[in-house]
Amino acid sequence: MSSVLRNFTALSCTFRPCFSRLSTGKTWVLDSEVRTLVLRVNPNRKCSEGGKFNQPVSAEFVARVSGVPTMARLPFQESADGLHAAFVGVPIDTGTSNRPGARFGPRQIRVESAMLRAYNSGTRAAPYESVKVADIGDVNVNLFDLKDTCKRIREAYRKIVATGCIPLTMGGDHTIAYPILQAVAEKYGPVGLVHVDAHADVSDVILGEKIGHGTPFRRCVEEGLLDCHRVVQIGLRGTGYSADAYEWSRSQGFRVVQAEDCWFKSLAPLMSEVRAQMGSGPVYLSFDIDALDPGFSPGTGTPEIAGLTPIQGVEIIRGCRGMNLVGCDLVEVSPAYDTTGNTALTGANLLFEMLCVLPMVKYY
Structure with missing residues (x-):
């Protein structure tokens, strides 16, 4: 069997029990119990670049159901050392106010x-040709103590961002944005924020507690972690505890784009304005899956009707291309409420889109 192979470094480490690897010039030989594959590299793919970037295992050669699951079938690495970007999980739902289960999201x-x-067919982005990225596993959270969990997240992300690596986070409930931004702002100073969500998450106290998934951005403002005139919240909707549920956000200088302002239209023009607003300063992208209408993504803890479409979600993320992104997250996937798996599938695709808009990514 002969076919195209970009660079199967990832294959040998991910499927070590099943395969051995031999190199003979431009030929890679993969021996299994079933058969021997001789796969020739097509030099026109220009992907391996001397092997300095990780490559995901391709379903052209290894079945998707095989192997240990990692994000995008990338190699697993224990730390962010040497990486440009890293997928990392934060499996908590201790800060959830409604339906639990986001601890299983990552x-x-x-x-x-x-x-x-490996490639983004819509934008022609080639992240694995230009960014060394791996899955570095999960933060070791404390499911019985939310404050201790926030401390653990903050310490873990300090180590990640200290290496210059850009974290791409899988949540977990939205509480995690607070300690992540504490670590990010320590390195970069106050950051701009593109916040995509059904909820503003700027409550002061919920049930007597100041830390939860409805409060992270209030805490971030109080601690000076955000450049408030470079904050935009997109997709906000639903019932509120007052007639103007977003008054506090606007009073801080945030741009609030309610879901009603997004109905029946492309969000590409909006994102052109947002890029101008963000300028060249550091920006963090936080995407709550409940920003999407629950008809598309029902697997979440606090669904609200009349939300964004997946197309609009992709438009928002692609519209972040050109920003100085220093971190991203995709939160609030709660798989138990979507037996199809489509909410998690949507989340995985949105995370890939985030990878594709990082500053150093190559486009064809």
Whole structure:
């Protein structure tokens, strides 16, 4: 059997029990119990670049259902050392106010990410030719103590961003944005924020507690982690505790784009304005899956009707190309409420789109 192979470094480490690897010039030989594959590199793909970038295992050669699940079938690495970007899970739902289950989000996103391929056909982005990225596993959270969990997240992300690596986070409930931004702002100073969500998450106290998934951005403002005139919140909707549920956000200088302002239209023009607003300063992208209408993504803890479409979600992320992104997250995937797996599949695709818009990514 002969076919195209870009660079199967990832294959040998991910499937070490099943395969051995021999190199003979431009020929890679993969021996299995079933057969021997001789795969010739097509030099026109220009992908290996001397092997300095990781490559995901391709379903052209290894079945998607095989192997240990990692995000996008990338190699697993224990730390962010040497990486330009890293996928990392934060499996908590201790800060959830409604339906729990987001602690299982990172695991299910990884499983569904087996559908992802190496290139973005819509934008022609080639992230694995230009960014060294791996899955570095999960933060070791404390499911019985939310404050301790926030401390653990903050310490873990300090180590990640200290290396210059850009974290791409799989949540977990939205509480995690607070300690992540504490670590990010320590390195970069106050950051701009593109916040995509059904909820503003700027409550002061919920049930007597100041830390939860409805409060992270209030805490971030109080601690000076955000450049408030470079904050935009997109997709906000639903019932509120007052007639103007977003008054506090606007009073801080945030741009609030309610879901009603997004109905029946492309969001590409909006994102052109947002790029101008963000300028060249550091920006963090936080995407709550409940920004999407629950008809598309029902697997979440606090669904609200009349939300964004997946197309609009992709437009928002692609519209972040050109920003100085220093971190991204995709949160609130709660798999138990979507037995199809489509919410996690959507989350996996949105995370891939985030990878594709990082500053150093190559486009054809």
